[in-house]
Structures are given as C-alpha cells and as structure tokens.
Amino acid sequence: xxxxxxxxNKTSRFRINFFDPAFVLxxxxxxxxxxxxxxxxxxLLRFLAGLSQDSGLAASWQNSTDCCTWEGxxxxxxxxxxxxxxxxxxxxxxxxxxxxxxxxxxxxxxxYNLLSxxxxxxxxxxxxxxxxxxxxxxxxxxxxxxNSSSPERPLQVxxxxxxxxxxxxxxxxWEKTSSLFAINASNNSFTGYIPSTFCISSSSFAVLDxxxxxxxxxxxxxxxxxxxxxxxxxxxxNIIGTLPYDLFSxxxxxxxxxxxNGLQGTINxxxxxxxxxxxxxxxxxxxxxxxxxxxxxxLKKLEELHMCSNNLSGELPSSLGECxxxxxxxxxxxxxxGELAKVNFSNLPNLKKIDFGSNNFxxxxxxxxxxxxxxTWLRLSxxxxxxxxTKNIGNLKxxxxxxxSYNNFTNITNTLHILKSLRNLNVLLIGGNFxxxxxxxxxxxxxxxxxxxxxxxxxxxxxxxxxxxxKLRNLxxxxxxxxxxxxxxxxxxxxxxxxxxxDISNNNLTGEIPAGLMEMAMLxxxxxxxxxxxxxxxxxxxxxxxxxxxxxxxxALPKMLNLGNNKFTGAIPMEIGELKALVSLNLSFNNLxxxxxxxxxxxxxxxVLDxxxxxxxGAIPPALMNLHFLSKFNVSYNDLEGPVPxxxxxxTFPSSSFAGNPKLCSPMLLHHCNSAEEDLSxxxxxxxxxRFGRRRRFGTTTYGHSCVDGGGxxxxxxxxxxxxxxxxxxxxxxxxxxxxxxxxxxxxxxxxTNMSRTRVHFPSxxxxxxxIDLKYSHYSKAYSVAPQSPAPSxxxxxxxxxxxxxxxCQRDSVNAVxxxxxxxxxxx
Numbered sequence: 086x087x088x089x090x091x092x093x094n095k096t097s098r099f100r101i102n103f104f105d106p107a108f109v110l111x112x113x114x115x116x117x118x119x120x121x122x123x124x125x126x127x128x129l130l131r132f133l134a135g136l137s138q139d140s141g142l143a144a145s146w147q148n149s150t151d152c153c154t155w156e157g158x159x160x161x162x163x164x165x166x167x168x169x170x171x172x173x174x175x176x177x178x179x180x181x182x183x184x185x186x187x188x189x190x191x192x193x194x195x196x197y198n199l200l201s202x203x204x205x206x207x208x209x210x211x212x213x214x215x216x217x218x219x220x221x222x223x224x225x226x227x228x229x230x231x232n233s234s235s236p237e238r239p240l241q242v243x244x245x246x247x248x249x250x251x252x253x254x255x256x257x258x259w260e261k262t263s264s265l266f267a268i269n270a271s272n273n274s275f276t277g278y279i280p281s282t283f284c285i286s287s288s289s290f291a292v293l294d295x296x297x298x299x300x301x302x303x304x305x306x307x308x309x310x311x312x313x314x315x316x317x318x319x320x321x322x323n324i325i326g327t328l329p330y331d332l333f334s335x336x337x338x339x340x341x342x343x344x345x346n347g348l349q350g351t352i353n354x355x356x357x358x359x360x361x362x363x364x365x366x367x368x369x370x371x372x373x374x375x376x377x378x379x380x381x382x383x384l385k386k387l388e389e390l391h392m393c394s395n396n397l398s399g400e401l402p403s404s405l406g407e408c409x410x411x412x413x414x415x416x417x418x419x420x421x422x423g424e425l426a427k428v429n430f431s432n433l434p435n436l437k438k439i440d441f442g443s444n445n446f447x448x449x450x451x452x453x454x455x456x457x458x459x460x461t462w463l464r465l466s467x468x469x470x471x472x473x474x475t476k477n478i479g480n481l482k483x484x485x486x487x488x489x490s491y492n493n494f495t496n497i498t499n500t501l502h503i504l505k506s507l508r509n510l511n512v513l514l515i516g517g518n519f520x521x522x523x524x525x526x527x528x529x530x531x532x533x534x535x536x537x538x539x540x541x542x543x544x545x546x547x548x549x550x551x552x553x554x555x556k557l558r559n560l561x562x563x564x565x566x567x568x569x570x571x572x573x574x575x576x577x578x579x580x581x582x583x584x585x586x587x588d589i590s591n592n593n594l595t596g597e598i599p600a601g602l603m604e605m606a607m608l609x610x611x612x613x614x615x616x617x618x619x620x621x622x623x624x625x626x627x628x629x630x631x632x633x634x635x636x637x638x639x640x641a642l643p644k645m646l647n648l649g650n651n652k653f654t655g656a657i658p659m660e661i662g663e664l665k666a667l668v669s670l671n672l673s674f675n676n677l678x679x680x681x682x683x684x685x686x687x688x689x690x691x692x693v694l695d696x697x698x699x700x701x702x703g704a705i706p707p708a709l710m711n712l713h714f715l716s717k718f719n720v721s722y723n724d725l726e727g728p729v730p731x732x733x734x735x736x737t738f739p740s741s742s743f744a745g746n747p748k749l750c751s752p753m754l755l756h757h758c759n760s761a762e763e764d765l766s767x768x769x770x771x772x773x774x775x776r777f778g779r780r781r782r783f784g785t786t787t788y789g790h791s792c793v794d795g796g797g798x799x800x801x802x803x804x805x806x807x808x809x810x811x812x813x814x815x816x817x818x819x820x821x822x823x824x825x826x827x828x829x830x831x832x833x834x835x836x837x838t839n840m841s842r843t844r845v846h847f848p849s850x851x852x853x854x855x856x857i858d859l860k861y862s863h864y865s866k867a868y869s870v871a872p873q874s875p876a877p878s879x880x881x882x883x884x885x886x887x888x889x890x891x892x893x894c895q896r897d898s899v900n901a902v903x904x905x906x907x908x909x910x911x912x913x
Contacts, residue, residue, distance in 0.1 A: 261286060381408065398422070673699070
C-alpha cells in the first residue's frame with residue numbers, strides 16, 4: 086500500500102517494520118560483555134560455507150574470532166547471538182540448517198538477496214526465532230507442514246513474500262504459534278485453498294497477506310474468528326464465491342483487499358457497516374453487482390475505496406459525501422448512472438483522486454468537485470456528460486491528471502483557455518468531444534508549461550496543427566488522430582526535444598514528410614525523459630486490435646510515430662534511419678511513391694512497421710531481416726517488386742503483409758507454397774539482386790505478374806497465373822532450365838539446372854512460353870518436374886502431389902514450348 090502524506094500517521098498502523106533501524110542501533114549500544122561461544126561461531130561459519138556468493142562477508146568475518154563483532158551479527162549480554170541482519174548483501178546459495186543451533190536467535194533477516202533452495206522447516210519448528218524475514222529471494226519448493234504435536238513455537242512474524250514457493254499453504258503449522266502476529270506470503274505461486282487456522286491459537290493475529298498467488302476456492306469461514314485481524318490482503322488470486330457472513334465479524338479490519346479475483350454477489354449494506362474501522366477497501370476487478378449501499382456513508386474512517394471493473398449499477402449514494410476522510414475513489418468501469426451532483430463533494434476536502442471513468446453518468450460536472458482543492462487526479466472519461474467546463478475548474482491548482490475524453494462536451498476553445506491556468510497539469514485527455522469544431526489557433530493559449538501528454542483525438546476537428554503546440558516544451562506524447570486536420574506537418578515539431586509518441590493519423594494532412602521530423606531527439610536516442618507522476622492513463626499503442634494497453638508513466642509508452650491515413654506525398658526521407666530508438670512506425674494509407682529507404686535497417690528497436698497502401702516501388706531491402714525485434718510488418722498494396730526476404734523475422738509474417746504487390750515473388754504469396762519452393766527462393770531474398778548474374782535462382786510471383794500485358798495464353802492462361810510459383814522472366818541471357826521431357830526426373834529443387842535433357846534459352850524475355858509442373862513424390866521422397874502436356878496420362882503422380890508450376894518466359898519470340906492451356910489450373 087502506498088499511503089498518502091495526509092494520513093501517514095494512520096497508515097503506520099498497517100506497516101510491519103520487521104527490523105527498525107533505531108531498534109538495531111539501540112541494541113548496538115548495548116554491547117555484549119562476553120564473546121560468542123565457539124559453537125555459535127562454528128554455526129555461523131557453516132552458514133557462510135553454504136553460500137556460493139557472500140559478497141565479501143567472509144573477509145569481514147575473518148577479521149575477528151569474536152562473532153559478536155562480525156558484520157550483521159548482534160549478540161546479547163551473555164554473548165549469545167540474538168540477531169542476524171544480512172539484508173540486501175547479494176548473498177547466493179542455500180540457507181544452512183546450522184542456524185537452528187543458535188538457540189538464542191530471535192531475529193533473522195535475509196531479505197533482498199539471491200538465496201535459493203527451500204526454507205528449512207526447522208527454523209520455524211525448533212528454533213527460538215520470533216521474526217523471520219526471507220522475502221525477495223529465489224527460495225522455492227513447498228513449505229513443509231508442521232503437525233500439531235510439535236512444541237510451541239515463539240514465531241510472531243513470518244515474511245516469505247516474493248519468492249518462488251509452490252504447493253499448498255501450511256494449515257496445521259499455525260496451531261502451535263500462540264504469539265503469531267503477521268504472515269506475508271504474497272507474490273509466490275501457492276495453490277489450493279486458503280487455510281482458516283491462523284487464529285485458532287493466536288488471539289493477536291493481525292496481518293495476513295496472501296496476494297499475488299494462485300489460491301482458489303472460496304474465502305474460508307474461519308477468517309471471521311480473527312478478532313484482532315487488521316489487514317487482510319488476498320487480491321490477485323483465483324478466489325470465487327461471495328463474501329462470507331462471518332468475514333464481517335472481523336470488526337478490527339482496517340485494510341481489506343480481494344482485488345482481481347472471481348468474487349460475485351452484492352455488497353450487503355447491513356454487514357459492511359459492522360467494519361467501521363475500515364480505512365482501505367479494494368474489491369476491484371471482480372464480478373460484484375447491484376448498488377453501492379447507502380450505508381457506506383457510515384464508514385467514517387474510510388480513506389480509499391476501490392471498486393473498479395465490476396458490474397455495479399444504479400446511482401452513486403449521496404451518503405458517499407459523508408465519508409469525509411476519503412482520499413481516493415475508484416469506481417471506473419462499472420454500470421453506474423445518474424448525475425454526479427447527487428454527491429456533495431464539498432464535504433470531501435481530502436480527496437486527491439477520483440476515477441468515475443467508463444460508466445453511464447449523465448448531466449454536467451458538478452461544481453462541488455471543483456471545491457476539492459487537493460485533487461490531483463480526475464478521470465470522468467467515457468460517460469455521457471455534456472455542457473461546457475466552467476472557470477471554477479481553475480480551483481484545482483494541484484491537479485496533474487485530467488481525463489474528460491469521450492463525453493459530449495462542447496466549445497474546445499473555451500475549454501483550452503480555462504485549462505491553461507492549471508500549471509501543474511501533466512496529462513490532459515479530452516478527445517472524443519467537441520465534434521466538428523475547429524482546432525483553436527489562438528496564440529493566446531500559452532499555458533500548459535508542464536504538459537507531458539496531450540490527447541485531442543476523435544473530435545473531427547478542422548484546421549491546421551496549431552502553432553501554440555510549439556510552446557509545450559515538456560511534451561512527450563501528442564495524440565491527434567481521427568480529426569480533419571489539414572496542411573503540412575509544422576517545421577517546429579522537431580524542436581520539442583522530449584516528444585517521443587506522436588499519433589496524427591487519420592487526418593487530411595498534406596505535403597511531404599519533412600526531413601526535419603527526423604530530428605526528433607527522443608526518437609534518435611534511448612534517452613528517457615519522464616517527469617510524470619506514476620499515474621495510469623490508457624492510450625492505444627498500435628492501431629487496430631491492440632487498443633487495450635495501459636501504461637502508468639510516459640516512459641512506459643513505446644517511442645512511436647504514426648502518420649498513417651493522411652495525404653502525404655513524395656519520398657520517405659532517407660533520414661528516417663536516424664530515428665534509432667523508434668519502436669513503431671506507421672506511414673500507411675498515404676501517397677508515398679519512393680523506394681523503401683535502405684537506412685531503415687538502422688531502426689534496430691523497431692517492432693512495428695506499416696507502409697501499406699502507398700505507391701512504394703522497388704524491392705524490399707533484404708537488410709530489414711536484421712531488425713530482430715520486428716513483430717508486425719505490412720507493405721501490402723504498393724508497387725513493390727522482386728523477392729520477399731526469407732529468414733529472420735520475415736519467416737513469421739503472414740502473406741497478407743505483402744498482398745497487393747503483383748510484382749513481388751515469394752512462396753508464401755500462394756496458398757499452396759511449401760518448403761521446396763521456399764528453398765528455391767531463399768537465396769534470392771538474402772542477396773543483392775544485382776550481384777546474382779548467371780547464378781540467379783528462381784524467384785516467385787503472384788497473380789497478375791505475366792510476361793507481357795495481355796499475354797499468357799488467353800483467359801485460361803491468365804487464370805493459370807494465379808498458380809504460378811517460379812518466375813524466371815528476369816534470367817540472364819543463356820540461362821537454361823532443365824526439363825525432363827516425357828517422363829520424370831528426380832532430384833532436389835535447387836539442382837534443376839543440372840537435370841537438363843532439353844534447354845530453353847531466353848535471349849531477351851519476357852513472354853510466357855511454357856509451364857512446368859513441380860511435384861513431390863511421397864513414395865520416393867523426391868521432387869520432380871514435368872511439362873504441362875495435352876496427354877496428362879503420361880504423368881504418373883497423383884494430382885494432389887502438384888506443388889507448383891514453373892513459368893518459362895521469352896522476350897523476342899513466342900515459340901511456346903509448353904503453353905499454359907489447362908483450365909484445371911484456374912480452379913486451384
């Protein structure tokens with residue numbers, strides 16, 4: 086939990102400080118008179134010997150024979166070791182059983198190291214340890230169950246969080262721990278049911294944190310017997326069912342979290358008021374339904390209420406305004422409705438965060454919200470609010486995050502003139518409003534000095550990208566997609582030295598992509614500029630299906646440039662290769678007509694590249710195979726030609742990434758392509774075509790790539806072109822294709838030129854003069870070639886073995902050797 090400064094004195098009750106530095110210092114002043122015993126010294130040395138990495142601890146301990154003077158060791162007045170405090174030392178290895186021989190050891194802190202193996206059960210069952218903290222290590226395996234016949238154990242605090250423990254969580258172990266106060270087993274992989282035995286022996290049990298595991302089943306009924314329980318955290322598991330009645334008998338509860346489980350049912354108003362000491366409640370990301378009970382106003386100590394992402398309905402209870410200590414309200418993503426004005430927010434002076442996003446609230450923003458002068462975070466997005474903002478929003482002097490997007494607000498000019506007075510504003514999301522208005526060009530909009538993220542998308546705004554944006558010197562994220570903005574990209578864009586995420590897609594912007602845009606400093610280096618508060622704001626990262634990402638800081642967003650779906654013309658600047666930190670680049674749906682710059686090979690961090698629906702020409706640079714992080718690639722519907730690179734990430738891209746380029750060739754572009762054909766074209770995709778010469782191997786082609794326009798043997802021949810795989814139209818003079826005439830010749834596809842009985846020469850190409858079948862025999866496990874013939878009875882291989890055809894082209898004559906006449910080709 087991250088407490089607010091306004092209630093730090095209260096949240097201190099939640100914190101279990103296992104090793105208070107002041108307490109350790111006090112113990113240091115009480116220096117022991119006697120030295121440690123030889124037995125304890127040897128026990129510690131055996132513990133040290135079990136470590137594979139001690140980070141210099143051995144050298145420190147060898148300076149003295151008195152272990153009471155050793156680093157991290159504290160002894161009592163009688164010379165017995167009472168405490169081992171070796172947190173954050175980089176220790177590696179296993180925890181030795183020799184520590185159980187330290188019969189006076191009461192505190193053991195080995196947290197924040199790299200220790201592995203299991204946790205010796207003897208440290209709990211037979212030792213004198215009161216506080217055991219091995220959190221944030223790599224301990225694994227199952228915790229051994231200790232039976233009830235074991236002797237009474239003095240253990241009070243057990244912290245095993247953030248390890249790799251698995252299996253069921255012990256149950257009977259706690260029956261002989263009458264002094265047990267706190268257990269933190271969060272962030273492991275425990276499975277099975279949650280035990281209900283924690284309070285059987287210990288009436289003082291107060292803290293249970295089992296969050297971030299894989300527990301399943303229902304909430305155990307015995308929890309209500311823990312009359313001293315103050316903190317219960319079971320969030321982020323697989324718990325189902327409803328909140329049991331006896332849970333509300335744990336009347337000392339102050340912190341209650343069942344977030345991100347599968348709980349359902351309604352919130353019982355008559356029961357919830359029994360937990361009058363509640364300060365923190367998180368029931369978010371479950372399936373609770375019904376209304377928020379009116380009785381919630383009786384939880385006078387409540388400071389944080391999180392019930393986001395459920396199925397809650399109805400109006401906000403007016404009694405919510407009686408929870409005068411509220412600091413955070415998060416009710417996002419429910420089905421709540423009605424007007425917000427039903428709650429008098431003026432009674433909530435401590436409010437810092439309000440999240441009512443993604444509900445069905447109507448009406449206007451109530452003026453009482455603007456009286457919450459300590460508010461730093463306000464999200465009202467995705468509701469049905471309307472009207473105009475009033476100048477009273479200027480009272481929110483400390484607000485850093487404001488999301489009003491996707492409502493029905495009007496008058497964007499007035500809105501921006503009002504909001505510019507919010508000097509601490511970091512994130513402003515106002516898209517999906519102001520429909521069909523004009524983008525304000527007023528230079529008097531001169532505030533927003535600390536804006537990091539500005540999103541004004543989906544508004545159908547007309548006009549140009551305004552010059553007052555150039556004053557946003559700290560801007561990192563600019564989102565203007567789905568408007569009707571026109572004109573060129575302003576030249577000042579590159580002067581925004583922190584700008585790293587730009588989405589101006591789906592507009593009417595024109596002109597060439599300015600080379601100056603390639604000077605964006607944050608896209609040229611891996612430098613991080615993040616001055617934002619760690620707050621969550623959802624923004625789509627990539628267009629299309631990936632609209633569900635959420636990032637907590639501006640730093641987390643990938644460096645992106647999206648200029649797609651505009652009217653840009655000309656060439657892709659060669660300087661684009663300077664944007665070496667770019668993760669996503671989208672130039673699709675424009676009128677770009679150049680070749681793909683070879684300099685794109687420098688974009689080593691690129692994960693998304695979309696150049697589809699342009700007029701790009703030339704070949705796909707083979708060097709793009711060196712972009713090892715590239716996971717989404719699309720050059721469909723251009724005028725590209727030549728082989729598609731084979732290898733690297735290109736082996737993972739679907740054929741749709743290359744569709745609509747009739748001059749591209751690759752086995753993947755035909756539905757029946759197979760490994761044999763891929764082998765035939767792999768060499769062509771990894772070399773510079775200009776260097777092939779006489780050694781050029783077969784490329785590939787798709788429908789529409791005929792030797793001459795209108796050629797190819799009539800309509801049947803053109804249909805046959807949809808089946809073409811191997812295209813040798815560009816073969817050098819004298820290049821021969823070996824064909825087995827009248828029978829089958831077997832061999833590997835790449836050695837076709839060595840199988841010659843008849844040679845067909847290509848003095849100048851390209852006219853279709855022949856079609857040759859490539860087949861594979863499952864019986865002989867060999868590939869073979871055969872000409873298309875009017876007498877198919879000569880082909881002694883079943884039709885389903887046909888895996889492609891070879892087109893023979895000639896430029897100067899039409900002496901067709903094997904004309905593609907068969908209509909059967911057009912149906913496959």
